[in-house]
Amino acid sequence: MTDTTTLPESQDGIHDEEDRLLPRYVREVLDAVEGGQIDKARELVEPLHPADVADLIELAPEDDRPDLITALGGEVDADVYAEMNEHVRELVIEEMDPAIAASLTADMETDDAVAMLEDLEEEDQQAILEEMEPDDRVAVEEALAYPEETAGRIMQRELIAVPEHWNVGKVIDYMRSDQELADDFWEVFVVGPQHHPVGTTKLSTLLRTKRDVPIRDIMQEEQTLIPVEMDQEEVALRFQKYGLISAAVIDPSGRLVGMITVDDIVHIIEEEASEDALLLSGAGDGDINEPVREAYRDRVRWLIANLGTALLATFVIAQFESTIARLAILAALMPIVAALGGNAGTQALAVTVRAIATNQLTGSNRARAIRRELKVAILNGVTVAVILGIGVAIFLDPIIGAVIAAAILFNIVVAGLAGVLVPITLERFGADPAVASSVFVTTVTDTMGFLAFLGLASAVLL
Amino acid sequence: MTDTTTLPESQDGIHDEEDRLLPRYVREVLDAVEGGQIDKARELVEPLHPADVADLIELAPEDDRPDLITALGGEVDADVYAEMNEHVRELVIEEMDPAIAASLTADMETDDAVAMLEDLEEEDQQAILEEMEPDDRVAVEEALAYPEETAGRIMQRELIAVPEHWNVGKVIDYMRSDQELADDFWEVFVVGPQHHPVGTTKLSTLLRTKRDVPIRDIMQEEQTLIPVEMDQEEVALRFQKYGLISAAVIDPSGRLVGMITVDDIVHIIEEEASEDALLLSGAGDGDINEPVREAYRDRVRWLIANLGTALLATFVIAQFESTIARLAILAALMPIVAALGGNAGTQALAVTVRAIATNQLTGSNRARAIRRELKVAILNGVTVAVILGIGVAIFLDPIIGAVIAAAILFNIVVAGLAGVLVPITLERFGADPAVASSVFVTTVTDTMGFLAFLGLASAVLL
Known part of the structure; x- marks a missing residue:
């Protein structure tokens, strides 16, 4: 469902030249939903990237959103919720059956599931947590135990950690064997016996090294580690300063507990800089969806x-x-x-x-x-x-x-x-x-x- | 020279808990330079990341900067200039022998070389361009021909493009053979006969696929292409919206001409959001180094x-x-x-x-x-x-x-x-x-x- 190929002039009839959904297109989808033409609505939305489906829901008037989401069915998946504006998402989730909300989190990485749950009322949050798979639930509850806006909340637990005595071939075989792994990782973390990070290797380095070389020989020992309690603004500054793509998160005893990737940081940098403009003018949170x-x-x-x-x-x-x-x-x-x-x-x-x-x-x-x-x-x-x-x-x-x-x-x-x-x-x-x-x-x-x-x-x- | 390992409490005697250089440390380096203890100054600076060396130069009073840079010698390399605040860099480069400035650009990726040259006076810029290697010069002049703040200015030309008939093994061998390649790439672009992008493959996918599989079978055909004349603010929004790590840049005829990576975008997102805060208050560029x-x-x-x-x-x-x-x-x-x-x-x-x-x-x-x-x-x-x-x-x-x-x-x-x-x-x-x-x-x-x-x-x- 992700087709984001951009024609040079963005003349796809869906986006304007700044990647915003055309008002005409939004109107067309809403009209189809209102007229009960579910198939037409789905067909219109099918080529959209999840971020665009999220935009579509945000751009729809509040009263039209439940019908729109129902009509779109499977097109509104976990990725869409992960991309949605938090105020809009909160409104939508609060109306939703907790079991359905829980099933959405099953397809999310920890950080996205936490983002979805953290702003809900205590009661709604509990109802959803109770419906979740035990594994996912433990991961989310652990993350929610960290203070808001800290590294512990924004990290994901899905990462690749290998012992330092492995060689490149074994690392690659391990990565090939585990089909559950997400594709969005850019470095492999090397850990010592206590699961302490001892080095890191970029995938590009791994790819360009022969199979029999020990990972110890090609890993970079210097790496930027993020303490799990670090404020997200400081995490963002650290990513910016050192040009990081991803970084290991460690608990107070120095054990590797998660990973933060730059795509999550990009939103934080934008938020923190906007926040200053809004705070200076006394406009609080200042989101038009608030x-x-x-x-x-x-x-x-x-x-x-x-x-x-x-x-x-x-x-x-x-x-x-x-x-x-x-x-x-x-x-x-x-x-x-x-x-x-x-x-x-x-x-x-x-x-x-x-x-x-x-x-x-x-x-x-x-x-x-x-x-x-x-x-x-x-x-x-x-x-x-x-x-x-x-x-x-x-x-x-x-x-x-x-x-x-x-x-x-x-x-x-x-x-x-x-x-x-x-x-x-x-x-x-x-x-x-x-x-x-x-x-x-x-x-x-x-x-x-x-x-x-x-x-x-x-x-x-x- | 890059040692950014962060102790949980950042107690390295150099940084405070927010990764800023301690005033005491900055003073120590400047005192060493002033007292002619060049070796001591270099020893103090040796463990720093290039971004920290750049900070050090920015934090030094304007009059002390030439002596500091001379004293540090090779510690102030191309990476340091790439990280430096543009106002400070402009002052430093204007004082520099054009031949030395040109030799710095030889170690830079195109986008960093362009960033270094674009704000200089026409005359200084020409002097440096004339001293550059012909290849680098052509690349930089081509980039400078694009309007300021467009994709053409911020893209790098160094990227990996492979024909679609290659298999995974051949792609990996190609990457292993070219030791000139930078390490900072996260995807491989697949191109058609006219050098038009036809797909892209994440390194993680490449690593997890067997050697005999054709790249055509694993590449993702949908990708976000950036037109070379696109405004950098729109490029940043596109990266943000679609969670991109890198993206191909195409010229008006659709040919692949460069690549933009998220670490360059992170600065732009921060700048553009800050810019709104500053413009709203009428503070212009609003950089304390201006x-x-x-x-x-x-x-x-x-x-x-x-x-x-x-x-x-x-x-x-x-x-x-x-x-x-x-x-x-x-x-x-x-x-x-x-x-x-x-x-x-x-x-x-x-x-x-x-x-x-x-x-x-x-x-x-x-x-x-x-x-x-x-x-x-x-x-x-x-x-x-x-x-x-x-x-x-x-x-x-x-x-x-x-x-x-x-x-x-x-x-x-x-x-x-x-x-x-x-x-x-x-x-x-x-x-x-x-x-x-x-x-x-x-x-x-x-x-x-x-x-x-x-x-x-x-x-x-x-």
Whole structure:
């Protein structure tokens, strides 16, 4: 059922040029299902890759999904569920007979089965686990015993481990003999007597070596081992840094317990980088398939926090009520100082958060990064202050021009420093630098901006 | 020289628990170089992986880098340059004798050589190309002829292609005979008479098949082909969607011209997702290694654009000068309406931009995504309006409380709609939804927020 051959122009009538399913095609399938033309629906879906079937289900309106899945029958197999968006999958699985859900997991690798079960309600999870084959169940329960988002959750137990005294021929014969083995492995792990990894051999090396050579002679002794409790974000950074395709996972006693492959990591890298963009904007999980009530809960929390910090700015402005009453044009100008400070702060913040997340900013270059942001802030501040100051001086009043120029220069420099210092400080105290930074930074730039502008104006103009 | 064995606790005296080089270790190497203890410096660096040597050079202050590289000599090889941050590499290569730079490229795969040369000044690039071996030069020049950020730039030409009439034994013998071959390949491409790809075989399948089986019988005919002009972001999405490890690249006539492997894609996925976070905040390229003048140029442009849009808000407020003169407390409250609208808009924006970037939002679910944001916005708006309205009514004035509640509800709904509609519209017109969205959205929320609040206040209170 997997036909992903891509014509140069992707003119297959199913995908657009970016591999997205054409709305016309999705409509056609849904219409066939609604009209009871089950055979036509299956025929339309038959050429799709599992990832595309998963997309199709995600793109269907929530109410149409049960009928669609029923109509497609065997086309919606374990691979499809493994590829499905977690929010959509959760909705679908919760509606499903636990015995059917359990039979799906039988065709999955451990990591996919765990991903399918881990977000379900305790009760639904238990019902499915009870229907599973004892072997699979033990593997999944062991994985679920590791904390969420750790290597133990994303590893698969299916791997090839051979003792170091074997030769290449014996390794190849062993691989040929076990037809149960998955095809998706890229290296063979060599283990010592306690099942401790002692080396690794790429399949390409194995293929190019004569049968009588001991595996010990061609294995690479240096390998990157992943502790089973390691956070998935760190696992992803390690794969990225060392260009890994797969890696062995070890338990605290050093025994080989699983393998992580790069195709699982690719999703994590994308998620973690997206997460920073979403956290910086306070959008929580930020998936368009997330139920409305969850999106509301995530976002409103942040808006209420922002309400609190906005009140601080209000308090600052209120101190200058009499100044504003006498010179109301100040009220029209003051948002400029706050908006540009906020923007400059967010720029510095985004750069710093990404540098921390990608391990580019460490104790070795911290002072340099701060000096760098200060330089950029001074250049930005002077440029904006000159443009705005001259504009206001010409069209309004020279003294107000001077006041707003000074205030905005001050605020942009404060913003740059806050943008780099806040995430660095949060990180040093073990907090996620993305999650709370932008509240701090915009609070600083709003209050400092209003204070500088209205304070200076009061002193100079009245 | 690659020893990346990781002790469970990473207690190697070089790395911290997140694989970053310890500041103490970096200092030790730099001190050794400065003190002329070249042997000590080399000894310290010898156990490092090339990716760590690259990190070391990035973490060293700019002025110390030439001495460090000279001292380390052969430890800084082609692999190190391939791993280095592009801004740092550019600075280093520009200072280097073109003949030395050319000799580095001889040990690189095409894609790494291209990455090293593509960002250099035309003149520096030419100088190095002239010193290169004719074969390598042709390959790099051909790659450079493709547009930036396309498959042609990131593919490597080194791959294994075999005719379909060969059997497994012959393929294996061929691979054994060519010792020049790189080890980093995971599948063998099968080609027809015109060098058109007709199938592919994973190394794991090859290893597990008997020698006399024709490759035609075990090859997978369905494969994902990458057109050579495809944008790297789309290539990355395709790898992600179909879980690819490597893929064949074809020219417009369908001939196999190269191969892309997932380890190169991993960097692109990270970059593209980071890029959205940085573009949304207007931080341009946003790399902490980017020279100050480039960071200034990228960011100030955005601040000046923001200055223009902030003036629009100023213009709106100025229309209500007499209202504010009579009731200056309005000036203290109005930033709340703008700030929360801006925040709600940014939330919707971040979610929508990521959904578009990951191909989750298409013509099939566009209307649904808009309805979803509207629902979340109404829930958020009502919650914030009730809290703020009651607070202002109690501590200040009931009528002002009602006015600000109505204004903020209106503005949060406008913000939600703007946050989803602006990127969708930009995308439909072929623009990058991340790059200009936040200017539009905050302009809308600022002006609408001030207009609603001050307009209502003028009508009700005066």
